[in-house]
Amino acid sequence: MNAPLSAKDPLSPDTLKDRVKTISRQLRQVQMRRHQAVHHDMPSFARADIYFEPGPGGDYPIVALRSLPCSYFQRGNCAPCAYSARPRPPQDKNQDPYPGLLTQVDDLLARFDDLFSRRADGRLPGYRLRQRKHDRVYMLQLAGESSFFSDREIPPEYRREILERFLHFGKRQGVDWHLMLETRPEDLIKAAQSGELDRLQPLLEPLNVVVNMGFEHENDFLRQVIFAKDLDKNDFLQALSDAQAYGLDPGVFLFAGGFILTPQEALQQVAQGLAFLEAKGVFVNLMLPNLQAFTLPDLLYSVGHYNLPEPQWLMGVLNLLLDYAPHRPDAITPGHWFMGGLVAEPMPVGSIIDHPRRKCSMPHAIKLLKIVRDLMLGGGWKSCDQQYAQLLNGFNDTENDDFMPFHGRLEDGAFCQRNSWQKEMPLQAWPQRAHQALTIAEKQLKIYLKTRH
Ligand code: SF4
Numbered sequence: 001m002n003a004p005l006s007a008k009d010p011l012s013p014d015t016l017k018d019r020v021k022t023i024s025r026q027l028r029q030v031q032m033r034r035h036q037a038v039h040h041d042m043p044s045f046a047r048a049d050i051y052f053e054p055g056p057g058g059d060y061p062i063v064a065l066r067s068l069p070c071s072y073f074q075r076g077n078c079a080p081c082a083y084s085a086r087p088r089p090p091q092d093k094n095q096d097p098y099p100g101l102l103t104q105v106d107d108l109l110a111r112f113d114d115l116f117s118r119r120a121d122g123r124l125p126g127y128r129l130r131q132r133k134h135d136r137v138y139m140l141q142l143a144g145e146s147s148f149f150s151d152r153e154i155p156p157e158y159r160r161e162i163l164e165r166f167l168h169f170g171k172r173q174g175v176d177w178h179l180m181l182e183t184r185p186e187d188l189i190k191a192a193q194s195g196e197l198d199r200l201q202p203l204l205e206p207l208n209v210v211v212n213m214g215f216e217h218e219n220d221f222l223r224q225v226i227f228a229k230d231l232d233k234n235d236f237l238q239a240l241s242d243a244q245a246y247g248l249d250p251g252v253f254l255f256a257g258g259f260i261l262t263p264q265e266a267l268q269q270v271a272q273g274l275a276f277l278e279a280k281g282v283f284v285n286l287m288l289p290n291l292q293a294f295t296l297p298d299l300l301y302s303v304g305h306y307n308l309p310e311p312q313w314l315m316g317v318l319n320l321l322l323d324y325a326p327h328r329p330d331a332i333t334p335g336h337w338f339m340g341g342l343v344a345e346p347m348p349v350g351s352i353i354d355h356p357r358r359k360c361s362m363p364h365a366i367k368l369l370k371i372v373r374d375l376m377l378g379g380g381w382k383s384c385d386q387q388y389a390q391l392l393n394g395f396n397d398t399e400n401d402d403f404m405p406f407h408g409r410l411e412d413g414a415f416c417q418r419n420s421w422q423k424e425m426p427l428q429a430w431p432q433r434a435h436q437a438l439t440i441a442e443k444q445l446k447i448y449l450k451t452r453h
Helices: 013-038 071-075 099-110 112-117 156-173 185-193 196-204 220-226 233-245 263-280 296-302 313-322 362-377 382-397 430-451
Strands: 049-055 058-064 136-143 175-182 210-216 251-255 283-287 337-340
Touching: 013 071, 013 220, 013 296, 013 430, 049 362, 058 112, 099 112, 099 156, 112 136, 156 175, 156 196, 185 196, 185 210, 185 233, 210 220, 210 233, 210 283, 220 430, 251 263, 263 283, 263 313, 283 313, 296 430, 313 337, 313 362, 337 362
Parallel strands: 058 136, 136 175, 175 210, 210 251, 251 283, 283 337
Antiparallel strands: 049 058
């Protein structure tokens, strides 16, 4: 990162990050006020928010346990994130937000057939579970509003009770679990330092727990300014080492994109991130950009200053992922990567496959989606190459190659459609691009808020 001399420099990372956060905070505040107006009679949380991802042998649930909203979200961090943009009951300061967590877990387990056994075959072939005592095993991803190990969202005594309830249920029903816990790296460090991970070890082991943490970008400018993550790389590395010391086989979220990047740069950054993470021996959750309402990328998209890459760009991402081969001695999953962001909750207003400015035809976009899913669920490793080559050939035969517009760059008022693979364009440095994009976003904010539903 090119550090400027003064924090008042409009191109300094701190100034740019503050602007990213201010815009995101304003967007989110309006969104939350709208939610409150519509859901003013919402009762306290009796159910977690649940949605599903395809996994081996069926779908598995992703569960957001509801309590207090993610504090990073409230502060305007993590610009593309809408994970915490959910309706919530009016805040009652006298009400303890935590007992409802156990009600939500009990509700989840009471609906076991509906949420687990009717949706997946319970086999998880190729998975190397640490403890397997029964024939059937089910996986789920579990977070608080953002971070399972956040004391603010789920206090330690509730974390323990939640894990115990899963374990007891499994024993009673004759099923094993594979729990993926999402957490902020800083929260995991605290859990390690406080001795909590030691105390939880008798539960983590039989529940086959792994942890997932957001890193987003290896590049500091992209992570700290454009994504506004507020995550020091050393903290992230400490959390990885803690997770590995406890055998929690960490998975890491890596974000493929950014509102200042060209598709080619985005791919380069994915390659850089993967090289960094491969050396650390971790699973990767590659998150594709999408358009979530009331986020900075969506605002910029709405005024033609940002675009999602064309679906064919996924081929470049897949090529990188197929070469990704970390050494993971405690690996539970047979593959090393997952790709998310095509489906999400809250539902995005556009994804790479279906956003309104896409040029690729829908049948081809859907074919691509199938390639991604087949590779991902097939383990996503080199042995898939033959199948991949066949699919890719079939795809290329029928598609012309004029498909790679830049991320939104306004040139003389027109949205740039040049092919980034074939033409070298003089591009501004990232801080200048960020400054330009944020200036446009600040000017357009009020209009966007009036028109976005
Ligand atoms: S990425 Fe995670 S920490 Fe950041 S705002 Fe979203 S939920 Fe919160």
